[in-house]
Amino acid sequence: MPEANVRHRPAVAMALSLLFAGLGQLYNRRYVKGILFIIIEASFLLTFYNFLNIGLWGLVTLGEIPMLDHSIFLLIQGLVSVIIIAFAAALHIANIIDARNDARRRQRGEPFPSLWESCRNAWDKGFPYIFVTPGLVMLLFIVVLPLLFMVSLAFTDYNLYHSPPRHLLNWVGFENFKNLVSIPIWKSTFFSVLAWTIVWTVVATTMQIALGLFLALLVNDPRIKFKRFIRTVLILPWAVPSFVTILVFAAMFNDKFGAINREVLSLFGVSVPWMTDPFWTKVALILIQTWLGFPFVFALFxxxxxxxxxxxxxAADIDGATRWQKFKSITLPHVLYATAPLLIMQYAGNFNNFNIIYLFNHGGPAVRGQNAGGTDILISWVYDLTFTTNNYNMAAAISLIIGLIVSGFAIYQFRRTRSFKEEGNI
Known part of the structure; x- marks a missing residue:
C-alpha cells in the first residue's frame, strides 16, 4: 500500500490537466491513463482545429467577401463548432476532476485501482450515460441546432435584400425586436396579430373543453341509455383527418356557394360574409376548432x-348536496386534477394551430395597413414572412417570442397544477 504524500498537491494536478488533458494524470503517476488522455486531446485538436477555427471566425464575422463567403453556411458551421466545443469542455472538466481525485488519493496514501478495475467501475457507473449519449447527440443536432439557428437569425438582417451569397449577413442585435414595436406597420401588425392569437387560443380552447365536459357529463348520467352508441357518434369527428374537415368547412362557409349561406341562413334572409369580413371569419374559425377539438376532450373526460x-x-346525497354542489366539489376538482396537464397542452397547441388558419382562408382576408391577414395568428404570420416575403429575420424574432410565450405559460401552469405538486397522492 503506497505511503501518504502530503507534499502531493491536487491543485497542481488540476492546473496541469487544465493546461492539457493527461498532464495531471502523469503528475499523479497514472501513466497509462495520462497517455490515453493526451492521445485523445491531441487527436481532437488535430481533427477539428481547422473546422473550429473557421466556424468560430464565421460565427463572429458571418463572412467578409460577398459571393465567396456564405453567411448561412458559416453561421451553421459556427453553431456546430460551439456544440463540439461544449462536448469537449465537458470531457475536459471530467479529466480535471479525475486528476484532482487521483491526487487526493495519492496525498492520503490510498491505493489506485488497476486499469481493468477503472474500466469496470467506469462501465458500471457510466452505463446509463453511455447509452443515453447517442440519443443526446442526435437530439442536439436534430432539435437544438435548428433552434440555435433560428435564435441566431433573429439577431441578423437576413431578408430579401440581404440574402447570401450575393450579400453578407450582419449582426444587428435587438434591432428586429425594436422594429416590431417601433415601425408603424410592424407595430400595428404585431400587436393586432398577438391580440387575436391570445383571443383565439383562449376562446377556441375554452369552448372545446367546455363542450367536451358538458357532453361527457350528459352521457355519463345514469339515466342516459345507448351510451356506447352516443359515445361512438360523438367521437366520429375525431376519426376524420382534421385537414379534410377544415377543407369541407371552408367550402360550406364560402360566401357565394357555401351550404351555410345558401341552404341554412337563406331561409331567414341572411347572408354572412364568412370569408371576406375578418370578424365573421374569426367566428367561423372558432366554431370549426370547437368542432375539431371537443371529441378528444370528451373522450378524456x-x-x-x-x-x-x-x-x-x-355521501353527498346523504348530506343533502345539490347537483351543482356535487359538480363543484366532487366532479370538477377530480376531472381537472387528472387532466390539467393535457388541458394545458390543448391551449399550447391551439396557440400554434397553423393548420386551421392556413387551410380555411390562408389567414385572410387582407387588412389595410398591415402585412398580415385579418385572421393570421403568430405562427401563420411567421409562415408568410418566411415563404412569401422572405423576411427571415423578422420571422425568427417572432418565432422566438412565440417560444418564450408558450414555454413560459406552460411552465408556470404546470408548476401550479396540483397534479404535479401532489403527484402520487390522489
Missing amino acids: TGVLQSISRDWYE
Missing part, C-alpha cells in the same frame, strides 16, 4: 368521470 367513486356522490 369520459374516462375520468367513470373513475370517480359512486360512494362520494352517495
Whole structure:
C-alpha cells in the first residue's frame, strides 16, 4: 500500500490537466491513463482545429467577401463548432476532476485501482450515460441546432435584400425586436396579430373543453341509455383527418356557394360574409376548432368521470348536496386534477394551430395597413414572412417570442397544477 504524500498537491494536478488533458494524470503517476488522455486531446485538436477555427471566425464575422463567403453556411458551421466545443469542455472538466481525485488519493496514501478495475467501475457507473449519449447527440443536432439557428437569425438582417451569397449577413442585435414595436406597420401588425392569437387560443380552447365536459357529463348520467352508441357518434369527428374537415368547412362557409349561406341562413334572409369580413371569419374559425377539438376532450373526460367513486356522490346525497354542489366539489376538482396537464397542452397547441388558419382562408382576408391577414395568428404570420416575403429575420424574432410565450405559460401552469405538486397522492 503506497505511503501518504502530503507534499502531493491536487491543485497542481488540476492546473496541469487544465493546461492539457493527461498532464495531471502523469503528475499523479497514472501513466497509462495520462497517455490515453493526451492521445485523445491531441487527436481532437488535430481533427477539428481547422473546422473550429473557421466556424468560430464565421460565427463572429458571418463572412467578409460577398459571393465567396456564405453567411448561412458559416453561421451553421459556427453553431456546430460551439456544440463540439461544449462536448469537449465537458470531457475536459471530467479529466480535471479525475486528476484532482487521483491526487487526493495519492496525498492520503490510498491505493489506485488497476486499469481493468477503472474500466469496470467506469462501465458500471457510466452505463446509463453511455447509452443515453447517442440519443443526446442526435437530439442536439436534430432539435437544438435548428433552434440555435433560428435564435441566431433573429439577431441578423437576413431578408430579401440581404440574402447570401450575393450579400453578407450582419449582426444587428435587438434591432428586429425594436422594429416590431417601433415601425408603424410592424407595430400595428404585431400587436393586432398577438391580440387575436391570445383571443383565439383562449376562446377556441375554452369552448372545446367546455363542450367536451358538458357532453361527457350528459352521457355519463345514469339515466342516459345507448351510451356506447352516443359515445361512438360523438367521437366520429375525431376519426376524420382534421385537414379534410377544415377543407369541407371552408367550402360550406364560402360566401357565394357555401351550404351555410345558401341552404341554412337563406331561409331567414341572411347572408354572412364568412370569408371576406375578418370578424365573421374569426367566428367561423372558432366554431370549426370547437368542432375539431371537443371529441378528444370528451373522450378524456369520459374516462375520468367513470373513475370517480359512486360512494362520494352517495355521501353527498346523504348530506343533502345539490347537483351543482356535487359538480363543484366532487366532479370538477377530480376531472381537472387528472387532466390539467393535457388541458394545458390543448391551449399550447391551439396557440400554434397553423393548420386551421392556413387551410380555411390562408389567414385572410387582407387588412389595410398591415402585412398580415385579418385572421393570421403568430405562427401563420411567421409562415408568410418566411415563404412569401422572405423576411427571415423578422420571422425568427417572432418565432422566438412565440417560444418564450408558450414555454413560459406552460411552465408556470404546470408548476401550479396540483397534479404535479401532489403527484402520487390522489
